Every structure is written in C-alpha cells, then in structure tokens.
Amino acid sequence: MDENAIVTKDLTKRFKDLVAVDHVNINVKKGEIFGLLGPNGAGKTTMIRMLCTLTYPTEGTATVGGYDIVKEDGKVRELIGLVSEKMIMYDRLTAYENLKLFGKLYNIPKATLDERINHLLKLVHMEKWTKSQIGTFSTGMKQRINVIRALLNVPEILYLDEPTLGLDPQSTSEIREFIKKLNEENDTTIILTTHQMLEADMLCDRVGIIDKGKIVALDTPANLKRMVAGGNVTSVDVNVTNLTPEMTAALKDMRNSISVVQEGESHLLIRASGDDAFDDIVDTIRQRNGKIASIKSLEPSLEDVFLHITGKEMRAEVTKKVKTYDGGHGPGSRPARRGR
Amino acid sequence: MGIVDVLRHSFWISWKDLVDLWRNRMALVMLILMPLFMMVMVGYIFPNESTLEGSPIGLANNDDGPLGAAFAQQLSLVAEQTGMMELTDRDGFDDIKEGILEGELFGGVIIPQDFSANVLSNGTQGTIELITDQSNPQMSLTLEGVLAQVIDNLGTQNATLMVKLGLNVSLEDAFTIVKPYAVESRGLVPGNPSYFDFIAPGIMAMTVMMSVMTGLPHAISYEKEFGTLDGMMVAPINRMAIVLGKTLAQTAMGLIQGLLVLALAILIFGVTIQGNFLLVLLLLILGVFSFVGLGIVITSFAKDEQTASMVLMTLMFPMMFLSGVFFPIQQMPVFMQYIAWSLPLTYATSALRKVMVLGADIPSIGTEIIILLVFGVVLLAIAVPLFKRAMKM
Ligand SMILES: Nc1ncnc2c1ncn2[C@@H]1O[C@H](COP(=O)(O)OP(=O)(O)OP(=O)(O)O)[C@@H](O)[C@H]1O
Ligand SMILES: [Mg+2]
Numbered sequence: 001m002d003e004n005a006i007v008t009k010d011l012t013k014r015f016k017d018l019v020a021v022d023h024v025n026i027n028v029k030k031g032e033i034f035g036l037l038g039p040n041g042a043g044k045t046t047m048i049r050m051l052c053t054l055t056y057p058t059e060g061t062a063t064v065g066g067y068d069i070v071k072e073d074g075k076v077r078e079l080i081g082l083v084s085e086k087m088i089m090y091d092r093l094t095a096y097e098n099l100k101l102f103g104k105l106y107n108i109p110k111a112t113l114d115e116r117i118n119h120l121l122k123l124v125h126m127e128k129w130t131k132s133q134i135g136t137f138s139t140g141m142k143q144r145i146n147v148i149r150a151l152l153n154v155p156e157i158l159y160l161d162e163p164t165l166g167l168d169p170q171s172t173s174e175i176r177e178f179i180k181k182l183n184e185e186n187d188t189t190i191i192l193t194t195h196q197m198l199e200a201d202m203l204c205d206r207v208g209i210i211d212k213g214k215i216v217a218l219d220t221p222a223n224l225k226r227m228v229a230g231g232n233v234t235s236v237d238v239n240v241t242n243l244t245p246e247m248t249a250a251l252k253d254m255r256n257s258i259s260v261v262q263e264g265e266s267h268l269l270i271r272a273s274g275d276d277a278f279d280d281i282v283d284t285i286r287q288r289n290g291k292i293a294s295i296k297s298l299e300p301s302l303e304d305v306f307l308h309i310t311g312k313e314m315r316a317e318v319t320k321k322v323k324t325y326d327g328g329h330g331p332g333s334r335p336a337r338r339g340r
Numbered sequence: 341m342g343i344v345d346v347l348r349h350s351f352w353i354s355w356k357d358l359v360d361l362w363r364n365r366m367a368l369v370m371l372i373l374m375p376l377f378m379m380v381m382v383g384y385i386f387p388n389e390s391t392l393e394g395s396p397i398g399l400a401n402n403d404d405g406p407l408g409a410a411f412a413q414q415l416s417l418v419a420e421q422t423g424m425m426e427l428t429d430r431d432g433f434d435d436i437k438e439g440i441l442e443g444e445l446f447g448g449v450i451i452p453q454d455f456s457a458n459v460l461s462n463g464t465q466g467t468i469e470l471i472t473d474q475s476n477p478q479m480s481l482t483l484e485g486v487l488a489q490v491i492d493n494l495g496t497q498n499a500t501l502m503v504k505l506g507l508n509v510s511l512e513d514a515f516t517i518v519k520p521y522a523v524e525s526r527g528l529v530p531g532n533p534s535y536f537d538f539i540a541p542g543i544m545a546m547t548v549m550m551s552v553m554t555g556l557p558h559a560i561s562y563e564k565e566f567g568t569l570d571g572m573m574v575a576p577i578n579r580m581a582i583v584l585g586k587t588l589a590q591t592a593m594g595l596i597q598g599l600l601v602l603a604l605a606i607l608i609f610g611v612t613i614q615g616n617f618l619l620v621l622l623l624l625i626l627g628v629f630s631f632v633g634l635g636i637v638i639t640s641f642a643k644d645e646q647t648a649s650m651v652l653m654t655l656m657f658p659m660m661f662l663s664g665v666f667f668p669i670q671q672m673p674v675f676m677q678y679i680a681w682s683l684p685l686t687y688a689t690s691a692l693r694k695v696m697v698l699g700a701d702i703p704s705i706g707t708e709i710i711i712l713l714v715f716g717v718v719l720l721a722i723a724v725p726l727f728k729r730a731m732k733m
Pocket of ligand 2: 044045085161
C-alpha cells in the first residue's frame with residue numbers, strides 16, 4: 001500500500017449503455033511514470049478524470065496517495081496536478097496572471113508563489129513571455145505554460161492526458177524531456193495517457209494497454225515487446241532506391257501485409273504477418289524491378305504488442321484525432337495507413 | 341477550509357472573469373449597449389405624458405346660433421393659450437372622419453346644428469360631440485379627457501358669468517355657487533412622478549437580474565465546454581467558491597448595467613431617487629441573491645450552454661411582464677396576480693419603487709427584503725447540491 005501512489009479496485013465508469021472504463025485494477029507505484037496506451041475512445045481520459053476526482057466512478061473505487069477518490073476527494077486534490085486534454089488556460093490573461101490565478105486557488109503564499117512561477121517559467125524557457133496574453137501564444141508555448149500550471153502546487157502525482165497532442169516535433173521532445181526530468185529530479189509520480197507508441201516507449205516505466213475500457217496488458221515496455229518477439233510479425237525497414245507509388249500499393253495489397261508506411265524518398269516501413277512475410281516483401285519489390293539497397297529488421301514496437309493482444313491495428317483509428325500539427329507523432333513514429 | 345478561504349478563492353475567480361471581460365472589447369461594448377438600448381426603447385415607446393401637444397383637431401361648427409360661435413371662439417382661445425391643439429375648420433362628421441383616416445387629424449369636435457337653440461329656447465343641454473380615433477385608444481383617451489375638461493370649463497365659465505349677473509355677486513362667489521367642490525390630489529412625496537418614474541426601478545431590477553441570470557449559466561457552461569472549469573474543479577477548493585466567484589463577477593457586470601440604466605433614467609428622463617442610493621444598490625444585490633439559485637439549477641440541468649440560455653430566456657420573458665415592471669400588478673387578472681406574487685422580481689421591483697419613488701427606508705420594505713432573502717436561501721439550498729452532483733457526472 002505504501003509504495004503505491006494509486007490503487008484502483010474494479011474501477012468502472014458507465015455512460016448509459018457504454019462502458020467507458022470496465023473493472024480496471026491497477027497499481028501505480030510511487031515515483032514511476034505509468035503509461036496508459038490506447039486508441040481513441042479506449043477510456044483513457046475517463047480513467048484520468050475519475051482519478052482526478054472530476055467524475056464519479058459508477059462502480060468500484062480507487063485510492064490516490066492513500067485517499068479514497070470519492071470520500072476524500074478534497075485530500076486527493078491537494079496531492080495532484082492535471083494536464084488535461086483541453087488546455088486549462090485563459091486566453092485573455094497573461095502567462096503570469098494565469099499561473100497566479102491557479103496558485104491562489106492552492107493558497108500558496110504570495111512570495112512563494114512568485115518564486116515558483118519564475119522558477120517554472122525558466123524551466124520551460126518562457127520567462128520572456130511572462131507578461132504576454134496566452135491568446136497570442138503558439139500551441140507549443142501554450143502547452144508549456146499549461147504543463148507548469150499543473151506543477152504550481154508541487155504535486156506528488158501528476159496526470160498528463162496526451163500532453164504532446166498537436167505539438168510540433170521540437171515542442172514534443174522538449175515536453176517529453178521535461179516530463180522525464182520532473183520524474184527523475186522530484187520523484188513525481190506521473191500517469192501519462194497517449195496513443196503514441198513511441199511516447200509510451202520512451203517515457204514510461206510501465207505501460208498499461210487499454211482497449212474498450214479494459215486493461216489488456218500491463219508491463220514494462222521491454223517485457224511487452226518481448227512478449228510479441230516470438231509472435232509472427234515481421235517488421236522491416238526497406239530502402240528501395242527506385243521506389244514508385246505502384247510498388248507501395250502492391251506491398252499494401254499483399255495478403256499478409258499489416259502496414260506500409262513511407263518515410264522519406266526511398267524508405268518503407270513494412271510490417272507483415274506469417275512465416276513467408278519476409279520473402280513476400282522481397283518478392284513483391286523484385287517483381288516490380290525494385291532495387292533494394294538495404295533491409296533492416298526492426299525490433300517489435302508497442303504497436304505490435306497492441307496488434308498481438310487485440311488482433312487489430314491501432315493507428316487507423318487514431319489519426320483522425322491529431323489536431324493542428326501532424327508532426328505530433330515525433331521523429332520515428334509513423335503516420336497512419338490510409339483506408340482499410 | 342473556512343469561509344475566508346471560500347471568499348478568497350471566489351474573489352480570484354471573479355477577478356479572472358472581470359479581467360477577461362475588460363480585455364474583451366466586444367463583450368464590453370455589448371455590456372454597455374444593452375441597457376442603453378433597453379432604456380431608450382422603453383423610454384420612448386411608452387407615452388410619458390397624458391396631455392396633448394399641438395395635436396391636430398378638426399372643429400365643425402354646424403350651429404346657426406350665437407352660442408356655437410362663442411364656444412368655437414373660446415375653444416380656439418384655449419387651444420392657442422395652451423398649445424395643446426391645433427384647430428382646423430371642418431364641415432362635419434364625414435369630413436372629420438376623412439381627416440382622421442388620412443392621418444391629418446387626431447380627433448374632432450362637432451357643435452351640432454341645434455346647439456344654441458337647445459340651450460337658449462328648448463331648455464335642454466347643448467351637446468358637443470367628440471370624434472375619437474378608436475384605432476389609437478391611448479390618444480383617444482387623452483383627447484377625450486382633455487376636451488371634456490375644456491368643454492366642462494367653458495360651461496363653468498358661462499354659468500359663473502350668468503350667476504354673477506343674475507344674483508349680482510362677485511365672480512368668486514358665483515364660481516363657488518357653480519362649483520362648490522374641488523379636488524386636490526396630493527402624493528406621498530412632493531412632485532409629480534411620471535410613468536417613467538414608475539417603470540425605471542423595475543427596469544433597473546430587471547436589467548440586473550436578467551444580466552446575472554443569463555450571464556451565469558453562460559459563464560459556467562462555457563468554461564465547462566472549454567475544459568477550463570476542470571482547472572478549478574481539480575483544485576482543493578470548495579465548490580461553492582466557484583459558484584460564488586462566478587456569481588460575483590456576473591453581479592458586478594449586472595450592477596454596472598443597472599447603474600447605467602439609472603444614470604440614463606436620471607439624465608434623459610428626469611427620474612429622481614427619493615430614497616437612499618445605497619439602499620437601491622442593496623436591493624439590486626438582494627434581487628440577484630434571491631434569484632441566483634435558479635440560474636445554478638438551470639446550469640446544473642442543462643447539457644450545454646445553448647440549452648441553458650434557451651431555458652432561461654423562456655423563463656425570463658414572462659417574468660418580465662408579470663413582475664409589475666411595466667404594469668401595476670393590481671391591474672392584472674387575479675390568477676396572474678398569484679403568479680406575480682410568486683416571482684422574486686416582483687418584490688425587488690416593488691421595494692425598489694418604494695425607495696426610489698416614495699423615499700421609503702428599510703423598515704417600510706422589510707417584508708420585501710425578508711421575502712427576497714427567503715427566496716434566495718431556498719433556491720440556493722436546492723441549487724448547490726444539484727450543482728455539485730452535476731459537475732461530477
Ligand atoms: N461525458 C460523456 N458522456 C457520454 N459518453 C462519454 C463521455 N465521456 C466519454 N464518453 C465515451 O466514453 C468512451 C471513452 O472516452 P474517453 O474520452 O475516455 O476515451 P479516450 O481513451 O480518452 O480517447 P481519446 O484518445 O479520444 O482521448 C468514448 O466512447 C466516449 O464517447
Ligand atoms: Mg482522451
């Protein structure tokens with residue numbers, strides 16, 4: 001009990017007929033970064049909202065920092081910080097005013113609050129923008145302020161609901177580094193939801209894969225990947241010097257093809273299932289006179305884990321969500337396969 | 341987590357809302373324009389005088405005798421002296437009717453053919469006919485009143501003259517014999533309140549309460565939809581602080597509007613405040629308090645901002661007309677009076693009117709104050725638990 005920051009017990013949320021979160025039992029250890037990975041509508045946000053005391057569970061319960069989320073919601077609130085899906089910022093207030101407002105709600109004495117605001121602004125390199133209205137900021141700048149807003153009360157437990165959604169690659173990696181640093185230096189327990197495999201892989205000590213409200217797998221990223229390593233999926237990075245759209249299309253049409261994604265001019269990231277997958281890929285390219293410069297076998301990713309466990313692709317459902325900037329996937333992550 | 345904390349948190353929340361409003365030029369302009377429109381509209385569409393001014397009236401003298409001509413002359417004299425009417429000569433009923441239909445005349449006066457004969461030889465009253473325009477009842481009523489009085493005065497003058505000559509008494513004694521009784525009406529305060537003095541307090545109360553009632557659900561559902569409400573909900577603050585903070589900001593905005601209405605009423609329409617200005621403010625705030633629970637209930641039930649606004653408008657509209665803002669409640673049908681007495685706006689309006697028009701102080705509006713307080717407490721007692729629940733669904 002002591003080493004757990006969060007313990008859920010059959011935590012369930014129903015919206016009329018829909019079971020958004022379905023009897024979830026997880027423990028989040030103190031000081032770890034715990035990832036909730038799942039496609040749109042999996043129930044990640046609903047789960048976070050219950051653990052933040054923003055919504056009641058319909059069944060089951062959970063403790064956060066040892067306090068019951070329903071009966072001791074006041075106590076829970078003192079321990080937590082929330083970066084939700086929607087930014088909690090007022091556009092017509094300056095960065096400083098926004099932070100001050102929320103600081104005041106936590107009864108932080110003025111001197112301490114000012115000190116903390118300045119410190120946090122420096123950490124995210126926003127000290128120059130203190131007196132500018134949030135409405136004039138770019139999404140990345142807003143999100144930096146939004147993240148430090150959640151840290152004003154120095155929370156023991158921080159919830160991050162898709163913190164890099166809609167950010168460009170640079171902001172994304174800065175936010176990720178910031179999260180990592182926060183966890184290492186302050187020992188803050190972090191619960192992070194994402195539908196990006198790479199993010200979960202990079203940041204999380206343990207990942208719970210959630211699908212249709214149920215936790216379908218829970219382990220360290222390494223263990224999860226090991227689980228599918230023996231599975232029958234081939235992932236390769238092929239460099240075809242004379243790559244044509246026809247070739248890509250043909251690879252997609254292969255009977256055992258799972259996903260084909262082009263990266264740059266000549267690289268294809270291909271995943272296919274079955275024993276003959278590797279041969280099929282090579283044959284398909286050769287038949288169209290493709291010149292293969294190199295083939296690298298890729299380590300299984302969390303995406304493969306998801307596929308392995310649920311038997312379905314995660315990406316196709318996911319991409320419609322990405323809002324402003326498509327680079328949110330970050331370097332190395334792959335955009336969706338079109339169509340079905 | 342005491343009451344001080346609640347107040348402090350609500351102060352910061354309302355600070356935020358007011359800064360936000362201050363920097364939102366469009367909203368600020370609307371805030372100021374709304375009461376302006378309201379006042380000008382109400383101020384000018386409602387007749388604020390019950391006298392005539394330069395109204396075109398047709399006069400047809402069909403009498404052959406001396407009295408008709410004398411009467412016509414006297415009437416012209418009155419018209420000239422008071423400036424109330426502009427008389428034009430007409431032939432008779434048909435001619436006057438045509439004039440009214442064509443919009444040239446507001447009404448007419450006909451001295452019938454046998455007017456002199458009736459008075460002088462037949463021993464009967466000489467009847468003057470007034471022609472009124474039924475399509476404009478307000479004007480007809482005024483015209484009728486004014487003309488009847490003028491004609492009555494003319495009759496009195498004649499009679500007084502005759503009595504003086506016949507009894508050989510002074511003009512004053514003769515007048516006393518003809519008109520032994522006089523009426524003098526005296527109000528509770530000096531001066532002569534106009535219709536505008538009557539409606540200004542109600543319009544003020546209405547403006548403030550409407551502003552808060554429509555503003556509050558908007559402000560809360562808006563933040564809920566945008567997700568910023570979560571920032572407050574996830575902080576370890578009393579849920580009441582959120583409602584209170586929002587209400588404070590909305591009340592401040594409402595009061596600004598109410599005071600604008602008051603300023604306009606004073607400057608343009610010559611309304612005066614007989615009572616204490618602070619008491620007026622207090623009543624406005626009390627009016628908001630009495631009502632704010634209903635706004636919270638609606639916010640709690642409505643799914644989104646639009647639904648909330650719609651429900652509120654539907655409720656506000658009849659309330660405006662049933663609360664005695666424009667018409668005295670006593671003039672309504674009994675059934676409607678019952679409804680009126682169950683609306684807080686009714687009491688706010690009535691108390692404000694007593695203070696502003698009659699200069700009443702706290703003891704004389706004690707009943708209203710208590711009723712408003714009770715409304716407020718009861719509605720809030722219902723609203724707060726509902727709100728707490730609704731925000732966590
Ligand atoms: N307030 C609500 N009322 C009704 N249904 C809801 C509500 N909130 C969420 N849902 C439903 O519950 C399910 C889970 O939603 P949730 O937002 O938790 O998913 P998510 O994993 O966060 O997805 P995303 O990646 O899109 O953020 C969805 O089917 C959603 O439509
Ligand atoms: Mg979500």
